[in-house]
Amino acid sequence: MEYNFSLHISKEGTLTYEIKIILRKCVIFSHEGGKHMKIFGYARRSSSEKSKSNYSIESQKRVCNELAARDNRTIEKWYVDEGYSGTTLKRPHMQEMLKAIAAANQEIIIYVWLASRLSRDANHCNSLRYVFSKYNVTVISDNRDWASLEDIELHPDKTIGPRIITLSDETEVHRDRKRTRIGLTTSAYKGNYTKGGKTPPTGYLFKNNPGENAKGRKVEIDIAYVETMLYILTQIHDYKRSLDSLAIELDSKQACGVHWSYTKIYRAVTDPIIYGRLLTSYVDIYDHSPAYCSQKYYEEIQKILHGRRKEYHYKYLFKNLIKCEDCDCWCSEIPTIHYPRNGNRRNRKGRRVYKYYYCPSCKKRINEQILLNKIIHHINAILDETTNFEIVEDISRRIGKIEKQLKFLSFEYEDGYLDDAAYSEERKRLLSKKKNLDKDMKRLRNKAIKKFNEYTYIEKKQIIKKSFLCIRIDLKTKSVIDIEKLEK
Numbered sequence: 001m002e003y004n005f006s007l008h009i010s011k012e013g014t015l016t017y018e019i020k021i022i023l024r025k026c027v028i029f030s031h032e033g034g035k036h037m038k039i040f041g042y043a044r045r046s047s048s049e050k051s052k053s054n055y056s057i058e059s060q061k062r063v064c065n066e067l068a069a070r071d072n073r074t075i076e077k078w079y080v081d082e083g084y085s086g087t088t089l090k091r092p093h094m095q096e097m098l099k100a101i102a103a104a105n106q107e108i109i110i111y112v113w114l115a116s117r118l119s120r121d122a123n124h125c126n127s128l129r130y131v132f133s134k135y136n137v138t139v140i141s142d143n144r145d146w147a148s149l150e151d152i153e154l155h156p157d158k159t160i161g162p163r164i165i166t167l168s169d170e171t172e173v174h175r176d177r178k179r180t181r182i183g184l185t186t187s188a189y190k191g192n193y194t195k196g197g198k199t200p201p202t203g204y205l206f207k208n209n210p211g212e213n214a215k216g217r218k219v220e221i222d223i224a225y226v227e228t229m230l231y232i233l234t235q236i237h238d239y240k241r242s243l244d245s246l247a248i249e250l251d252s253k254q255a256c257g258v259h260w261s262y263t264k265i266y267r268a269v270t271d272p273i274i275y276g277r278l279l280t281s282y283v284d285i286y287d288h289s290p291a292y293c294s295q296k297y298y299e300e301i302q303k304i305l306h307g308r309r310k311e312y313h314y315k316y317l318f319k320n321l322i323k324c325e326d327c328d329c330w331c332s333e334i335p336t337i338h339y340p341r342n343g344n345r346r347n348r349k350g351r352r353v354y355k356y357y358y359c360p361s362c363k364k365r366i367n368e369q370i371l372l373n374k375i376i377h378h379i380n381a382i383l384d385e386t387t388n389f390e391i392v393e394d395i396s397r398r399i400g401k402i403e404k405q406l407k408f409l410s411f412e413y414e415d416g417y418l419d420d421a422a423y424s425e426e427r428k429r430l431l432s433k434k435k436n437l438d439k440d441m442k443r444l445r446n447k448a449i450k451k452f453n454e455y456t457y458i459e460k461k462q463i464i465k466k467s468f469l470c471i472r473i474d475l476k477t478k479s480v481i482d483i484e485k486l487e488k
Contacts, residue, residue, distance in 0.1 A: 036106045039068065041075040042097060044117045047083045048180075057082060063142050064111040071140075075111060086120030089127075094118075101135050108137045115139070115146040181282050188283045192216035195280060202268035203229040203292060219273065221290045228255045229274075229292050232265060237301050243269075269301055270360045272329075279327050279361060299330070306332035306360075315457055316355055317464055318371065318471060324359040325474045325481045331357040334365065357473070364475035374480050375471065376448040379463065395441050402434045 043060040057080055068075050077100075079093040089095070101108055112118055118139070119125050129148060132139065139146045188194045192209055200206050203225040209216035228250065235241040243265045250260040258264075272279045275298045276291035286295075293301075303320060314335045322331040336354045355368040406427065413423040452460065470484040 038104055038106055038108045039073050039076045040097060040100070040108060040110045041065075041068075041078045042080075042094075042110055042112050042117060043078065044081040044084060044086065044091070044094075046085050060113040060117065063113045067111050067140055067142060073109070086116055086118075087124075088121075089119065089124050098131065101131070101137060104135070106136075108135065110137060110139050112139060112141050112146070114143065115141050118146070184280075185282050187216055188278060188280070188285060188288070190216060191218055191288070193219045193278065193289065194283070195278075201271050201273050202264060203274065204289075219289050221292070225256055226292075229268070232269065233274075233293055233297070233301065236269060236304060237297065240304060243305075266305075266360075269305070272298070272327075272361070274298060281326075281362075284327075302330050306330055314353060314355060315461075316357075317368065317457075317460055318357065318468075321464070321468055321471050322357040322366075322371070323470050323472050324362060324364070325472045326476070327359065327361040329359050329361045331359050331365075331473075334358040359475055362475065366473055366475055366478050370478060371471075371473070371480075372449070373445055374478075375483065376445055376452060378483055379448070379452055379467070391444065395437055395444075399434060399437050399441070402430050402437070406430055406434075 041061065041064045043057050043064070045055050045057055045060070049055040061078065065075060079097040081091040081093045084091040084094075097110075115125070118128060129152070131137070132148065133150060139148065184194045190209070193200070193206070200219055200222075203222055204219040205222040206217045207220045209218040232246060232250075235246060236243075243262045247260045247262050247265055250265075268274070273289055274292045275295045276287050276289050277295070278285045278288035306320070314333070316333045319333055320330065323329070324331060334356050336356060338352045338354065340351065356365040357368065357371065358365040409418070409423065409426055409430070412418050418426070455463070467485060468483065469486050470482075471480065472482040472484075473479070474481050
């Protein structure tokens, strides 16, 4: 949630202000309330709650309609989010309801089964309370577990229960996620294929793996795909065939009786399962499933696929050097082209090319310029051994310390240990200090980049190729984990 404050001084000298509230993608502006009343109903059920009959949408609607009938009211419009988690506000009908609230010039009453249907996140609940307070919205739930902003301010003792319930809901979500993760991990180590979806990986089929709970499933090689899969791997590895040409050939032959496309083949040959490795966000198990090839053969294919991008069009400084820290996969080079508005795509004039290093497994990427900014001091050290890394490391350490202090300061302020003046003064001091350090770091980085840019592209490429063997990147945080240099 963001707050923008605008100050206006009239000709008479009167000072007024307006508050702009931005909640996710929904923009809300304050306005005068109207005379009429609108009655809304909201229901939500996550995918994990489908097994619970009392959580059904029909059951929630029935309870809300009974509540409205008790108050001699009728719900005019329903907003229903099926299959969405309560830990986010990025739900289509939740956003639609917030927009309706913003547009309405009248009092609004929202009926829900439980407060958890609105949100299971304490911070999101506070945001909703603020919005509902500004727009004269009343929430009515079955067990009265929703506390408005006014109730909390006027009767803090009486609203402890609803607030505890909200925190309990949030804790329950995190606990369920942890249990699910543990369950999937245990199942994976029992030999089960724990990736979601009803369709098995290309070249495989599902087989029941009863085990202890009779719910597991393994993957086995589909005999009908063996010849085709081996043909694909051989054509790429030995003959450097393009995936497009393979897709056209196999589709024309109606191989295995399925439709073949570039995407289908790409996913098949880049999935680590083809050499028996199960790789997810929670497990990394080698020799998990039957394999079509060895790991070495797989890695050679990845280098062929990711190393033959059209460098003639887009030249990458760190080609075949970037490795994803999470999944241990080599990153491919993928450009993103931005054309001028209303421009002709065939005309290269005005277009901008952004170069990215992309992990095909975890689907994350990093921009080449951002990567260069992070390792420029390592490159500069190769060019000039007198580069003082201690200064750079000291500045980075001091910036990190200030960021921790700012976080702790916010906690102190929220808990009531600091008043507004003390909080504002200390925060201003720390931000000023951080700003100066950022300027120093930027100056050092720009100096190093300026020196590096004096070389031609070929010279830059030679410096990097002769100096680095592998650069491991955490693509989630866009941070450099490890740089493996070539021994001189």
